[in-house]
Amino acid sequence: MSSLSVPAPAAPAEHLDAAELRSMVQHDQMVSVRQSVRAAIPINAVLTLAALLMAYSGDKLALGLLWALLSALVNVSRAVVCRLPYRRPHEPASDAAAPSARWWRTRGVHWHLRLTSLLGLCSGLVWALVALLCDAYTSPQTLFYLTVVCGITAGSVTYGIAYARVPIMFITPALLSVAGCLLVAGGFDRQMLAVMVFVYLAALIRSAMQSEAAFKRGSLLKNEATVLADRLRQAHEASHAATRELEFRANHDPLTRLFNxxxxxxxxxxxxxxxxxxxxxxxxxxxxxxxxxxxxxxxxxxxxxxxxxxxxxxxxxxxxxxxxxxxxxxxxxxxxxxxxxxxxxxxxxxxxxxxxxxxxxxxxxxxxxxxxxxxxxxxxxxxxxxxxxxxxxxxxxxxxxxxxxxDHGLQQALVVRRDVERDLGLGLDTGGIVLWYQPIFTAGGQLHSFEALLRWLHPRHGWVSPEQVVHAAAATGRARRLLAHVLTQVCEAARRLDAAGLAHLPLAVNVSPREMAHLEVDELVLETLRAHAVSPHRLQIEITEEVALNAENTHGKLARLAAAGVAISIDDFGVGYSSLASLRGEHVRQVKIDRSFISGLDGSRDNQLLVRTILQMARSLGIDAVAEGVERAEELMTLRTLECPLVQGYHLRRPAPLEEIIQQP
CATH class of the missing domain: 3.30.70.270 (Reverse transcriptase/Diguanylate cyclase domain)
Structure with missing residues (x-):
């Protein structure tokens, strides 16, 4: 602890509690006082026996026995008090005050020190009665008794360095008795001796007080160092505990307490x-x-x-x-x-x-x-x-x-997915990711609109599905860039259609659920349309029922797009949850009947009933209905019988680049 700066005893460090330090010093005094008393009692007993023998030689046996008995009684009391338990400085008062605790157990150190001092006074009063054994220090045994009293008082000061009150209470009655008797006896030599006793008493008192001050100073320094050491240890333990907790939190999930x-x-x-x-x-x-x-x-x-x-x-x-x-x-x-x-x-x-x-x-x-x-x-x-x-x-x-x-099949799929994610940025930069278009026709065979579909001929894996491209964009943080790329190509396609005399035909773009939930689709769409001077009425956004039902995230976006003139279409209608709920709101202008209802429609009465119901509902709401996935002529004939207004599928026209679509009759 040599590196610690220890303050002066009179002004303990501000970061240490002064009352706590005083309590610790008093405890050290209590321990030292009890040790000194226990060491002094045998000496006291020996000197008492010697005084009793001297009283016997001076024909004062009866008085000596009475005095020795009184001295023994006080010594026994002091020994008992030295063994009494007491409430220690850091012990909660509630523990000491338990019903099973003795009355002295509830007392603190200061009370026990005062009790020890009182018994020291009692012992001093007993030794003050030594004057009765030597006729007020006038008998031939005076020198012996005077030597014994002075010696025992000097010894009490020597042993009682921790708490001055105990030796002072002991020596004062005894030495005052000696000095008083010498003064009463009279004579120059006795009077001078009395004066020396007074000087001796004053010197012992001063020595006792100096010894106590030195003890307290040393105890204070020791306890300050102890407290600082304890606090450093506690801080060290707390730091280790905090470090362990931080390590645990860094590596574990706070909810389940499992590894993160x-x-x-x-x-x-x-x-x-x-x-x-x-x-x-x-x-x-x-x-x-x-x-x-x-x-x-x-x-x-x-x-x-x-x-x-x-x-x-x-x-x-x-x-x-x-x-x-x-x-x-x-x-x-x-x-x-x-x-x-x-x-x-x-x-x-x-x-x-x-x-x-x-x-x-x-x-x-x-x-x-x-x-x-x-x-x-x-x-x-x-x-x-x-x-x-x-x-x-x-x-x-x-x-x-x-x-x-x-297994091996999944390993191949993983290789493809990783390559698609790795090369997606290059595909966007070089224009490898393009749009093909699939026409949508009226029931009478008239061209009604186009649906834009993603296509990417990957250099290693060939044609990549639109779903793989969208998932790769979401996984690599390129979803916004991909959507912006698609919207830009759609705007360019709109201008080419205008040049080909097909300005009345709108173009539909699919928006994935993730894009709709996490991107500001409305802002991106409207900004791109303005940048390319394309009317919002030329664009149609196709969303799935899952997105349409998530009104909390998408309702405002859809409302802004619809207000600007962009048409909203519900894709894959009929296969989600609560499909009817997706039609609520004025922004929906079209539903696309899922291909699962169209496949084999001509041979399925249940599917025909479901399609007829969807068509009637669309007419009631004043919105268009498109049957997608028409693969066979029989399916098309059945849809015409059901009066489906719009159809789309490979039987009618396969997706192709816009130039091929425009050139075809």
Missing amino acids: RDGFAEVARWRLEAAQEHEQCLLMLDLDGFKAINDMFGHGVGDRVLQDVGAWLGRELAPLGAVVGRWGGDEFVVLYDTSTAALSPEDVARLLTQRVAQASALEGGQLGLSVGLCVGRGLCVTDMLAFADEALYSAKRSGGDGFRFF
Whole structure:
């Protein structure tokens, strides 16, 4: 502690509590006083015995016995008091004041010091009675008694350095008795001796007070250092605890207390490196039906379900020694060593999908589980996560509530997806991503409008589907750029149609649910139209029912577009949830009957009934209806019988570049 700057005793450091330090110093005084009293009592007893023997030789045995008995009684009392427990400085008063505690147990150090001082006074009064044994210091034994009294008083000051009041209370009655008797006896020599006793008393008192001051100064320095050391230790422990908590929070999900992405990846990386020769299994889990629970019961219930599922996974997978983490949202991830597991990966996945309904008592019956598995040896955690995620995506596309292993087919799909994501920017820069157009016809065969469709001839994988392009744009943060690219090409196509005398034909653009939810589609559309001097009435935005129903995010955007003159069309009508709700609002001008109702329409009375119902509803609302996916002449004839106003499909015209469409009759 030499590096610490210790303040002067009179002015303790401001950052230390002065009352606390005084209490600690008093405690040190109490300990020292009790040690000195216990050491002095045997000496006191020996000197008492010596005085008793001297009284016997001076024919004062009876008086000596009475005095010795009184001295012994006081010494016993002092010894008992030295053993009494007391309330320590840092002890809560409530503990000391418990019903089972003795009355002295409730007293603090200061009270016990005063009690010790009072008993010191009693002992001093006993030694003041020594004058009775030597006829007021006039008998032949005076020198002996005078020597004993002076010696015991000097010893009390020597031993009692911690608390001056105790030795002062002891020596004062004894020495005053000596000085008083000498003065009363008279005579120059006795009077001078009395004066010396007074001087001796004053010197002892001064010495006692100086000793106490020195003790308190040393005790204060020691306790300041102790307090500082304790606080440094506590700060060190608190810092370590805070560091551990920060590390835990950095690597764990606050809701489920499982590993988060970073924490799981780090632990998984370590385990894979440590067991490269062992086959490992990584499972990516996604809760089916969780969104419905969140929507119906709120995020509070949803969070509780996630907590329950996390705890359930920990219990279920504990025998496997698995690492379990929350990957985000309602996705979880698991890694374990198959060489030490009693169950095969397929059995583990099957049991999890079968038992997930038991994971939570809160609407647990609605929960399902989709699982993607990657099993391999010597793979890095990044690849295993990507492979398991690809398998999970495949399981979800198959309807969910099941599992899928990452195999060769999925590996090829992953290679394609990664290449598409990597090369998407280049495709946009070089114009490789283009638009083809598919005409929409009236029932009488008249050209009504065009639908713009994404096309990309990838240099390695050939034609890439529009869905792959849109997903790649969302995954790489290029969704806005892709939409701007599409709108720009549509505006250029509108000008070419104008030049070809087809200025009356509108163009339709598909907007994905993600784009509608996360992009300012209305601003981007209107800005692009203004920049290319294209009328909003030439553009039609096709959205799915999923987007149309999400009024909170899209209603305002659709309303602004409709107010500017852009027509809104509902795509894939009839296959979403609450399809009728998507038609509410003045901005919807067209619905496209999903191709699943058109395929085989001529041979399906149920589909004919559904299509007729949709057409009647559209007429009642004053909006257009388009039957998409017309592949056969029989389907077209049936639609004409049902008086469907607009049709689209490969039987009528396949998608093609705009130049080919314009050149065809």
